[in-house]
Ligand SMILES: NC(=O)C1=CN([C@@H]2O[C@H](COP(=O)(O)OP(=O)(O)OC[C@H]3O[C@@H](n4cnc5c(N)ncnc54)[C@H](OP(=O)(O)O)[C@@H]3O)[C@@H](O)[C@H]2O)C=CC1
């Protein structure tokens with residue numbers, strides 16, 4: 005359903021709303037205002053690192069004063085709730101915490117819930133439940149079991165103001181909600197056009213239609229996306245860079261969709277020193293050019309059927325949440341026809357260029373009557389410098405309430421469902437069911453400093469340790485700096501970014517024996533992680549009999565690959581570790597028996 009929110013028919017809910025009268029309305033207005041603030045804070049969480057679920061938290065005292073606020077910096081860093089609790093200090097006791105979204109306890113550490121409980125929070129108001137089914141409802145249940153009153157907008161009470169606040173919560177995590185409901189990432193089509201509807205002159209020249217201010221907004225949009233995609237023709241015409249140049253945060257992967265692979269040898273997108281580029285093309289297209297691209301560090305992925313839907317399903321598997329389409333009208337029409345575009349962001353500049361053959365933002369859709377036109381929903385208008393920015397949705401943000409049954413409901417529907425039973429267990433992103441198996445999961449490990457050194461050092465995640473080890477022991481101050489930069493990176497994503505880009509840009513800093521030792525390095529780190537955290541060890545042991553596969557479709561060494569062609573070394577090491585843990589426990593059981 006569209007952003008217009010579900011109106012509950014529950015008599016209980018209606019009674020609660022009516023009985024409260026004016027007082028209830030005041031409460032609703034206050035709750036709505038704080039939830040909107042939590043959603044605004046969550047918005048600040050977007051674009052700091054590779055996009056992740058956006059969380060914000062406000063703690064308000066009973067007199068309605070804000071005592072503390074927080075938002076999540078990156079997946080695996082301190083939860084928004086814990087930051088808000090720290091900021092509010094002693095004012096937490098008896099206060100209300102407002103969360104745009106139910107916390108997702110992916111890793112069994114209950115960090116967000118514990119922070120609220122220990123701080124003495126009396127009531128929690130939640131904008132939306134967690135969209136991912138395996139996380140849905142569990143934090144709310146946990147908070148309630150600790151005696152905290154929890155109200156969920158749209159479930160426990162409703163009113164127009166609360167409906168608007170809930171809408172803000174849906175918007176701020178639209179990509180995650182789409183991930184939960186569909187097999188494609190949330191896609192935004194962005195273009196800049198003249199007042200007479202052209203995206204370039206008839207010569208193909210397009211720099212620039214929109215103002216500098218508008219283009220800075222585009223950099224921000226890029227920073228909030230996992231990837232930016234263009235068609236082959238835009239590469240040939242514009243030689244774009246497609247980087248986020250607003251000065252901070254994350255830069256998206258660049259994707260080029262080309263059937264012919266007839267692309268120039270010199271192009272800004274082939275410089276992957278800062279940001280990766282992925283070419284998606286038709287299987288068998290210009291193999292020699294594919295080799296050339298590979299030599300530049302550009303990844304090429306071949307498709308039997310190159311079309312926007314197949315490509316988006318592939319990037320969904322790769323864990324991408326949001327894609328920005330900055331292509332011309334040819335590819336845009338194809339993407340709209342394939343129903344993969346969810347939102348449109350159009351900058352309209354007060355300029356007229358004319359030209360019978362000048363391109364327009366959307367090519368042929370096969371429509372012949374105006375009644376067939378696609379009507380945008382939730383349209384917004386904003387002036388940006390001299391330009392007008394028009395945004396709207398081509399497809400509604402799905403409402404999760406009717407789409408995904410809660411964890412309880414799933415068990416009610418099918419009591420035999422056991423999420424931990426399967427012959428092949430895939431894991432990849434940390435927010436997935438087995439996300440704790442990922443090297444990005446936020447489980448610090450304490451590792452020895454070196455062979456001749458008895459000291460230990462703590463690493464925020466396996467990924468931090470693994471990436472840093474590429475440069476350990478190299479007699480070069482730059483290598484030492486790099487190790488330290490990786491160790492102190494604020495998230496595993498940042499650690500991976502530094503490690504991978506330094507390896508690409510400065511291969512002389514990588515230790516000579518890296519290829520020989522990297523499996524051992526990973527194994528030691530995993531052993532430490534699963535030995536340190538008993539709940540992770542139990543989870544690993546609970547997978548007995550199942551094959552573990554890191555479902556990375558692109559990492560053919562550590563992951564399983566797109567069609568099972570990957571070596572799956574991460575899965576293999578975890579299975580090795582699992583059998584070692586089993587051997588250890590049977591030896592200790594035997595010893596107990598003998599004793
Ligand atoms: N003002 C603005 O916002 C923008 C303006 N532009 C301008 O638009 C013009 C380019 O527009 P346009 O030609 O439409 O470029 P596109 O970016 O739409 O590229 C089209 C190309 O995409 C590739 N492609 C791959 N798969 C598909 C598919 N399933 N359907 C359609 N295309 C596919 C093909 O590449 P191949 O031929 O290599 O096989 C095709 O030729 C340029 O002048 C550029 O400056 C471009 C982007 C934004």
Ligand SMILES: Nc1c(N[C@@H]2O[C@H](COP(=O)(O)O)[C@@H](O)[C@H]2O)[nH]c(=O)[nH]c1=O
Nearest residue numbers: 196210212213214242244245246247330
């Ligand atoms: N011409 C045009 C846009 N064009 C888009 O921006 C790309 C260039 O990006 P970059 O090389 O990173 O600066 C170009 O290939 C096309 O996708 N965008 C806009 O916001 N306004 C404009 O007027």
